[in-house]
Amino acid sequence: MRLDKFLKISRIIKRRSVAKEVADKGRIQINGKLAKSSSTVKIGDVLTIQFGNKTMEIKVSELHESTKKEDAANMYEIIAENRNE
Template sequence: MRIDKLLFFLRFAKSRSLAQNWAEAGHIRVNGRRVEKASLSIGVGDVITMPMGEIVVTLKLLSMPIRRGPASETVLCYQLID
């Protein structure tokens, strides 16, 4: 799954175009490497680091979401890392 679609499905971005802008601006890291394309493929087990407001969020992808569902469903797809 593409990084922009994943962030939209996991409800970190309000729109897919916003997630595309974040990725292309270089604000996101996957497994420690800077993302420069919104088309980057993401898989289960990848670690994603990104700024959210004034904090930095790091999460590990546990499963792939199949849709942009309710928040209670999406939180089961990742684990926050401190």
């Protein structure tokens, strides 16, 4: 599944266009490597995402083509969440 689509469906980022923009600015890594919006996400991958002054590290646990709001949180597991000062 494409990175931007995963971020939208899992509701980590609300809009796919915003997810694409964040990825293309070099703020997302998959397994320690810089990722583009078209990068492929697989189960078990670790994503590191920079949101302004916050960095999130998540592990992909499920992939779905679409989800309900309550099921979206099951698609990933938060490993770490840090504030950048």
